[in-house]
Amino acid sequence: MLWLPPPLSGFAVAVALGLLIGIERERSKGAGPSRGPAGVRTFTVTALLGAVAFHIGGLLLLAIVTGCVASLVAVSYLRTPVGDPGLTTEVALAFMPVLGALAVTDEALAATVGVVIAILLAAKAPIHSFATAIxxxxxxxxxxxxxxxxxxxxxxxxxxxxxxxxxxxxxxxxxxxxxxxxxxxxxxxxxxxxxxxxxxxxxxxxxxxxxxxxxxxxxxxxxxxxxxxxxxxxxxxxxxxxxxxxxxxxxxxxxxxxxxxxxxxxxxxxxxxxxxxxxxxxxxxxxxxxxxxxxxxxxxxxxxxxxxxxxxxxxxxxxxxxxxxxxxxxxxxxxxxxxxxxxxxxxxxxxxxxxxxxxxxxxxxxxxxxxxxxxxxxxxxxxxxxxxxxxxxxxxxxxxxxxxxxxxxxxx
Structure with missing residues (x-):
């Protein structure tokens, strides 16, 4: 983000990564009462929250924010119907504050990690097929x-x-x-x-x-x-x-x-x-x-x-x-x-x-x-x-x- 000065460039990378991963999760969370717990807005806000927390309070505030997000994710998972025992979305959401904080310190590394996460989330079907059928x-x-x-x-x-x-x-x-x-x-x-x-x-x-x-x-x-x-x-x-x-x-x-x-x-x-x-x-x-x-x-x-x-x-x-x-x-x-x-x-x-x-x-x-x-x-x-x-x-x-x-x- 060469056209924005720090820390705005890091915040912009955090928002972009939250949007990227959130859009992918939004398409797979379904609709109605049984839909998934998090989508594009949740992922974007969580990534930005991690970036702001690290910028203001360093590792201590980031740890507190990450713990709070992880707690909310755990509560949401416990209230999820038993029909979907997967933890992928929950783990990805809990990781977003850390990814947002990383965007503040190392934009290139954060972008690389975020894109890899998005690819892994989107490639669920072929990865499962490769691991179990091929x-x-x-x-x-x-x-x-x-x-x-x-x-x-x-x-x-x-x-x-x-x-x-x-x-x-x-x-x-x-x-x-x-x-x-x-x-x-x-x-x-x-x-x-x-x-x-x-x-x-x-x-x-x-x-x-x-x-x-x-x-x-x-x-x-x-x-x-x-x-x-x-x-x-x-x-x-x-x-x-x-x-x-x-x-x-x-x-x-x-x-x-x-x-x-x-x-x-x-x-x-x-x-x-x-x-x-x-x-x-x-x-x-x-x-x-x-x-x-x-x-x-x-x-x-x-x-x-x-x-x-x-x-x-x-x-x-x-x-x-x-x-x-x-x-x-x-x-x-x-x-x-x-x-x-x-x-x-x-x-x-x-x-x-x-x-x-x-x-x-x-x-x-x-x-x-x-x-x-x-x-x-x-x-x-x-x-x-x-x-x-x-x-x-x-x-x-x-x-x-x-x-x-x-x-x-x-x-x-």
């Missing part, structure tokens, strides 16, 4: 697992390196678990929306832009948990490598365009190989009758995610031990070790040296391809350890084909 019990359990992994476990983990050779960061490792769970959830949503034949390949391609290794690990878990989805899961795993070449080109271009020009033949050759191989398996997946009518069960496999994190931890320790025993023998060993976990970060380091004039762009291409090669080795290990044998037999040749084409492009 979501299954297994999916609800998976949501709880993902919430616990993200909001409970992750913040508690230390964000420092420890363990053998100071090579393990618990928070970074658990972030990989979260990524795998997120990829599995994305694939599950895509299956529900598009079917397994279309959904899993699309989810694999999209997930590869975040982490191709995580995408392959998640798809391996899908194939191991449900053999009927092996073909589309393999297609998704292979297509995730297409994103690897795309992201690598974008990352190198952002740091050093001369390095990208030197690396372009390798990236184009490897990317084309990945596209061709992925297209073959995608076409096979689209004609997979077994997966056509398949209904997805669990959204992800927590066992596969933890196993992937454990595998990556072992490789981190091995890479750190290699550097500790052999010493720093130059850029090549460093980028190979870094590429086991993340080829993009290794490429950024090398391209930065080229951008600073400490390394010729033509000489920077080799270390970057070496990092991509070691990262491919990581993906192969994940496909072999987390997936079934048929899954690995389809994915590993594609990974080898793509990296071989990359080397051919570099050497040519």
């Amino acid at each position: 979501l299954s019990r297994t999916e609800v359990n998976d949501m709880l697992v993902f919430a616990a992994a993200t909001l409970v476990v992750f913040p508690q983990l230390p964000n420092r390196y420890m363990g053998p050779f100071e090579s393990l960061n618990p928070r970074s490792i658990w972030l990989l678990v979260i990524l795998v769970l997120a990829v599995g959830a994305l694939g599950h949503i895509a299956q529900r929306a598009l079917g397994a034949r279309f959904g899993l390949p699309l989810a694999g391609l999209a997930s590869g832009f975040a982490s191709s290794a995580a995408a392959i690990g998640a798809m391996a878990g899908v194939a191991a948990k449900d053999p009927a989805l092996m073909r589309p899961a393999a297609a998704g795993a292979v297509l995730s490598t297409v994103a690897t070449f795309t992201v690598m080109g974008a990352v190198v271009a952002a740091v050093s365009l001369p390095t990208l020009r030197a690396l372009a033949p390798a990236l184009i050759a490897g990317g084309c190989a990945a596209v061709i191989y992925g297209a073959i398996f995608t076409m096979r997946a689209l004609h997979d009758g077994e997966a056509q009518n398949h209904q997805p069960a669990a959204a992800f496999s927590i066992k596969a995610a933890v196993l992937l994190a454990a595998t990556m931890s072992v490789m981190l320790v091995a890479a750190a031990g290699l550097k500790n025993w052999l010493g720093e023998t130059g850029i090549l060993i460093g980028v190979v070790a870094a590429g086991l976990v993340d080829s993009q970060s290794a490429a950024i380091s090398v391209a930065s040296l080229a951008a600073a004039g400490k390394l010729a762009p033509a000489d920077a291409a080799l270390p970057i391809v070496l990092a991509m090669t070691s990262n491919t080795a990581t993906k192969i290990v994940l496909a072999l350890t987390l997936g079934t044998r048929p899954f690995a037999e389809r994915v590993v040749p594609g990974l080898v084909f793509a990296i071989a084409a990359t080397w051919a492009g570099l050497l040519a």
Whole structure:
């Protein structure tokens, strides 16, 4: 409300939010003696009351006003016919003084909260339908697992390196678990929306832009948990490598365009190989009758995610031990070790040296391809350890084909 000075701007936001939420409640409260207890006027006045109370008397007066409103809401609820036991309107009304006070101190935050409340109130039917008719019990359990992994476990983990050779960061490792769970959830949503034949390949391609290794690990878990989805899961795993070449080109271009020009033949050759191989398996997946009518069960496999994190931890320790025993023998060993976990970060380091004039762009291409090669080795290990044998037999040749084409492009 830039055209009004404080506190008038805050009062105006409080009135606007009261009108917005009140209009939504007015449309759903009904008519006659059995109508709901509050509508547009009540919500607007209550929001403005909270704003004025906080402006005049601070938190103490706001607490008194909020308590009075909550008491009136409780009395009104007790006098409401038993036919509607819901508390949504009552809770929203009791919250309005707080929202009005928030508008006085932080108009943008108050507007955001108020709009979210209005959307939640208006979306009663689709939200109830989604929770009771669309979501299954297994999916609800998976949501709880993902919430616990993200909001409970992750913040508690230390964000420092420890363990053998100071090579393990618990928070970074658990972030990989979260990524795998997120990829599995994305694939599950895509299956529900598009079917397994279309959904899993699309989810694999999209997930590869975040982490191709995580995408392959998640798809391996899908194939191991449900053999009927092996073909589309393999297609998704292979297509995730297409994103690897795309992201690598974008990352190198952002740091050093001369390095990208030197690396372009390798990236184009490897990317084309990945596209061709992925297209073959995608076409096979689209004609997979077994997966056509398949209904997805669990959204992800927590066992596969933890196993992937454990595998990556072992490789981190091995890479750190290699550097500790052999010493720093130059850029090549460093980028190979870094590429086991993340080829993009290794490429950024090398391209930065080229951008600073400490390394010729033509000489920077080799270390970057070496990092991509070691990262491919990581993906192969994940496909072999987390997936079934048929899954690995389809994915590993594609990974080898793509990296071989990359080397051919570099050497040519």
